[in-house]
Amino acid sequence: MEKRQIKNTDLLVAPVNFGGNVFGWTLNEKESFDILDQFTAGGFNFIDTADTYSWWVNGKGGQSEEIIGKWMKERNNRNDLVIATKVGSETKEHGFDISKKHILKSVDESLARLQTDHIDLYYTHFDDQKTPVEETLEAYDEIIKAGKVRYIAASNLSPERLKESFEVAEKNNLPKYVALQPHYNLLEREKFESQxxxxxKEYDLSVFTYWSLAAGFLTGKYRSEDDLNKSARGEGVRKYLDDKGLNVVKALDEISTRLETTQASVALAWLLANSLVTAPIVSATSESQLKTLFAAPELKLGSEDVELLNKVSQY
Structure with a gap:
């Protein structure tokens, strides 16, 4: 499998990024180990998590990092992987926080849970809207120089704060973000494409999309309100049960049938056909779901397929 380079880094990643929010939530430790074993056996090496996953289970988080850390320790495979985690998200214990004090504390806690001496890609998860950009970047500068973090990235920053981050970094010789993690999929196009x-393009960022399958809606398993109880995440897709959402699923049905693949693989292939997208982030909780992920990079959509999907998903 051809690896893709994260821009402005020496990191090479397979074109699917595994979303670790399921570890310690819908997958227990043993099940997580099994999925991770299968994922890496398939030639994939990029795992995404956050210090707060899965805070919705215990109000604090850390389970996902702990599971990944135990798995890497047992498999002795840390150097074969690219590990991304995040800082700044809200929990029951604290609000959004990207202050220097919080970052310096949080990075050590993440390293301990991951049982590693460095994080490859460290994200600003959410903006607290009050910490000066310079303070945040100075904290990153400190932990990069200490060898705790290799590169930094951004998720859920406003366009204005993202732009300011590059201006401040350039002016003060501070680290620059190398990647963006936006909410982007066939049903959530407008914000990323317009903002x-x-x-x-301007800052030469790699893009790793989250909720790449619209919380599972783009798998085609939700077609009516009766389907919403099919999973723990079902209620989150209610908003897509409208004419647009169902037309997108219909197009995915048509293309996947013709190409003898799944709707989810087609939805991911649509993302990968976008030259701005380096690797979509997507989770799996079963072997069949993993096969869907594995198929996406091998699936080459024709121009007419992309045109149809663009048409039915337009905003």
């Missing part, structure tokens, strides 16, 4: 795409 972030030009910044991605």
């Amino acid at each position: 972030y795409a030009d910044l991605v």
